[in-house]
Amino acid sequence: MxxxxxxxxxxxxxxxxxxxxxxxxxxxxxxxxxxxxxxxxxxxxxxxxxxxxxxxxxxxxxxxxxxxxxxxxxxxxxxxxxxxxxxxxxxxxxxxxxxxxxxxxxxxxxxxxxxxxxxxxxxxxxxxxxxxxxxxxxxxxxxxxxxxxxxxxxxxxxxxxxxxxxxxxxxxxxxxxxTLPRDELVSGLGEVVKCGFIADPEILRLVESDPEGAADPASPVLAELVRRSVQVKVDVVVGDLRETAGFAGAGGHPGREALNYGHTMAHAIERAEGYTMRHGEAVAIGMVFVAELARRAGRLDDATVDRHAATLAAVGLPTGYDGADPATLQAAMKVDKKSRGDQLRFVVLDALATPRILAGPAEADLLAADAAMRGGAR
Missing domain, CATH: 3.40.50.1970 (Rossmann fold)
Structure with a gap:
């Protein structure tokens, strides 16, 4: 060879x-x-x-x-x-x-x-x-x-x-x-922006300062976003290959589970839509939902919550969903891999680049976050 x-x-x-x-x-x-x-x-x-x-x-x-x-x-x-x-x-x-x-x-x-x-x-x-x-x-x-x-x-x-x-x-x-259609490329930016929120704020700065470059396949901005996002995933995976660190509780970094930021709601939406929605689009919506959930639970400040929708919208990603009803989405979330028994668990942010676990959120907070998600539909 x-x-x-x-x-x-x-x-x-x-x-x-x-x-x-x-x-x-x-x-x-x-x-x-x-x-x-x-x-x-x-x-x-x-x-x-x-x-x-x-x-x-x-x-x-x-x-x-x-x-x-x-x-x-x-x-x-x-x-x-x-x-x-x-x-x-x-x-x-x-x-x-x-x-x-x-x-x-x-x-x-x-x-x-x-x-x-x-x-x-x-x-x-x-x-x-x-x-x-x-x-x-x-x-x-x-x-x-x-x-x-x-x-x-x-x-x-x-x-x-x-x-x-x-x-x-x-x-x-x-x-x-x-070779990608623009919608497909933009969808991938959902996972890129996720990496910025959970670990590398420089990703957010790059996207916010040049959203057109972020969605341009020939742009050095997108090349840098790919490198940084891969590095984020590598750094997390090396420390927790089999996603076991998150079992320790809510007090520390959730390990590999952090990469699932926004994914609990995203997977529920994908299932409700018969997997016809692009994954990155569902993740974008899921991040808006879980940011609002963290705000309602007293975990995340207003500026960081609002930054989610602003950054995602800047590159053309959806920031809301008004399809399946809340009960249907909650039922789907209960079979998510991060759930434990009947208890819902979400990766949330306590601050920028500070992911933690929120287990068993209040029903009122779930419904309020769902309402905010529907209010952002466009």
């Missing part, structure tokens, strides 16, 4: 150090980075990609085949439709028919749903084979591809079946962002 290529100008390598170290490479012109990450023993590689992104997967397939590897192409349904048990079984059957062993590997090319599902398939085939992620969306780069969480959806909710399976590497080629 070839040695690791020399750094490309403007390329950043973020080291993820832990029990299974790997690198996240961010830059442009990174087509040669996948092969070295797979390891010297791999002979067969399954490349998973949404059927509509075959053109983006073809260069990866060609590079692997050019290095003498046997490639199994496994196109997936688009978006959340890929994250079903039926798709998983079909992929496992294909890997079995092709004779994949533990020394073989998986490569994913696509957005967050592809990395979630491709990672899950890699994690469960023979109890785990290596996987390299090549995220092609902003959401995939700053969230789904990094950290080792994999999962699929069920009728009960989103990502309720899954495992932790760290990748062998992640290649974020920023050039692929230029």
């Amino acid at each position: 070839p040695e690791v290529a020399a750094p490309v100008p403007g390329t950043t390598t973020i080291a993820v150090r832990g029990s299974s170290p790997y690198d996240v490479v961010v830059g442009e012109g990174l087509g040669d980075r996948v092969l070295p990450m797979l390891g010297a023993d791999v002979r067969r590689v399954a490349v998973l990609f949404p059927d509509g992104l075959r053109a983006l997967a073809e260069p990866v397939v060609a590079a692997l085949e050019g290095a003498g590897l046997r490639v199994l192409e496994l196109p997936l349904p688009e978006g959340e439709d890929a994250k079903t048990a039926t798709v998983a079984v079909a992929a496992w059957d294909a890997l079995g028919e092709a004779g994949f062993t533990r020394s073989d590997a998986v490569v994913t090319v696509g957005g967050g749903a592809t990395t979630d599902m491709g990672g899950f398939i890699a994690a469960t085939w023979l109890r785990g084979v290596p996987v390299v992620h090549v995220p092609t969306t902003l959401l995939g780069m700053v969230d789904a591809a990094v950290g080792g969480k994999t999962g699929m959806n069920t009728a009960a909710g989103k990502n309720l079946v899954g495992s932790f399976h760290e990748p062998a590497g992640v290649v974020c080629d920023l050039a692929t962002l230029r």
